Amino acid sequence: MKLFPPVLLHYYITRLCNCRCTFCDIPGEGKDDEIRFADPQQVIHNLAQAKKLHIPFVDFTGGEPLLHPQLAELLRYAKKLGLRTSVTTNCLLYPQQAYTLKGLVDFLHFSLDALDESLHNHIRGNNVYSAVMHSIDLARELGEAPDLLYTVTNENIAELEPLAEFARQMRLILIVNPVFIKPALANRNLPLLEQFNRHPNVYLNRAFLRLRSRGGNSVSHPRCRAVSSTLVISPDNHILLPCYHFCRDKLPVPAGFAEIFTSKTWREYRSMQGRFNFCAGCTINCYFDPSFLYASDCYLLESLAAKARYALTKYIHHKFHYPDKSGARLRAAEIAGIINRRKNRLIHAD
Numbered sequence: 001m002k003l004f005p006p007v008l009l010h011y012y013i014t015r016l017c018n019c020r021c022t023f024c025d026i027p028g029e030g031k032d033d034e035i036r037f038a039d040p041q042q043v044i045h046n047l048a049q050a051k052k053l054h055i056p057f058v059d060f061t062g063g064e065p066l067l068h069p070q071l072a073e074l075l076r077y078a079k080k081l082g083l084r085t086s087v088t089t090n091c092l093l094y095p096q097q098a099y100t101l102k103g104l105v106d107f108l109h110f111s112l113d114a115l116d117e118s119l120h121n122h123i124r125g126n127n128v129y130s131a132v133m134h135s136i137d138l139a140r141e142l143g144e145a146p147d148l149l150y151t152v153t154n155e156n157i158a159e160l161e162p163l164a165e166f167a168r169q170m171r172l173i174l175i176v177n178p179v180f181i182k183p184a185l186a187n188r189n190l191p192l193l194e195q196f197n198r199h200p201n202v203y204l205n206r207a208f209l210r211l212r213s214r215g216g217n218s219v220s221h222p223r224c225r226a227v228s229s230t231l232v233i234s235p236d237n238h239i240l241l242p243c244y245h246f247c248r249d250k251l252p253v254p255a256g257f258a259e260i261f262t263s264k265t266w267r268e269y270r271s272m273q274g275r276f277n278f279c280a281g282c283t284i285n286c287y288f289d290p291s292f293l294y295a296s297d298c299y300l301l302e303s304l305a306a307k308a309r310y311a312l313t314k315y316i317h318h319k320f321h322y323p324d325k326s327g328a329r330l331r332a333a334e335i336a337g338i339i340n341r342r343k344n345r346l347i348h349a350d
């Protein structure tokens with residue numbers, strides 16, 4: 001069977017985080033025996049190996065990746081190799097690092113889960129809203145094109161409309177990321193997501209919705225290709241199998257990446273991807289997004305269509321429509337006010 005290399009390297013450069021989001025179980029405690037940050041020399045070596053294998057994308061993740069003291073150097077090296085880079089940040093540290101990171105991140109994502117300040121801060125477990133608003137303004141001043149990453153839960157689903165409007169007015173893209181840990185997004189909320197699928201500033205991969213409406217991954221006919229499509233490396237330099245969230249095996253990263261794909265363990269995990277008991281009903285977006293590219297079916301077509309729309313909006317439409325200079329916080333407050341007044345009118349009309 002022909003072996004296509006993974007399309008994505010998910011590099012966990014730290015497990016530490018300065019937020020405590022209600023839907024996340026990642027943050028490490030920084031215990032003495034825990035490797036706090038990936039060793040920069042190891043990362044550099046692994047990036048070169050990834051390039052040799054023609055892995056095109058590297059996502060520096062965590063934890064909060066901006067806590068890694070050498071993030072900028074690692075990004076710079078990845079860019080020098082010609083890799084496409086992505087970083088998602090909660091924005092607490094972005095204002096301090098914006099100038100250093102400028103031009104180094106191809107896909108820069110700012111997490112924003114509500115236009116309502118107190119709700120966002122509650123979800124994030126820290127007072128982070130002001131930093132997000134400031135980061136948007138700063139990034140735009142620097143010529144960066146950040147996306148907003150909205151993790152949608154049953155608690156903040158009503159924020160979809162205000163966030164989409166905010167994205168439209170700020171000429172940003174709102175990436176809708178349905179929560180994948182329990183409690184999962186209720187099926188009754190899926191039609192609302194469908195409604196916003198054609199919103200020009202909303203990126204929502206319909207393949208995710210299809211997968212969810214079918215009850216997630218099926219272990220008898222798995223759609224997951226986590227092992228084939230994604231290489232996951234931990235801060236302590238191990239390959240995690242079959243995926244980060246349900247890691248069952250850790251292989252020390254070998255000197256040459258080609259060795260991974262000939263190893264018996266990796267091959268066994270590849271043949272079992274999506275077939276373990278814990279894979280039943282799985283909808284972990286970060287693995288399905290690349291997985292959808294690894295079989296020819298409707299999931300592949302819907303994914304490609306979503307990505308084409310994203311590229312069109314971001315690189316063509318937004319490029320020729322420069323935003324005005326209104327600050328993000330002011331815009332957010334105006335939109336929240338308009339939506340609240342509309343809701344109040346509807347309540348009184350009832």
Ligand code: SF4
Nearest residue numbers: 017019021024063090
């Ligand atoms: S910011 Fe990210 S890593 Fe940190 S707690 Fe929230 S979701 Fe988890």
Ligand code: SF4
Nearest residue numbers: 224242243279282287
């Ligand atoms: S189905 Fe989910 S849990 Fe199973 S290997 Fe894939 S991503 Fe991991």
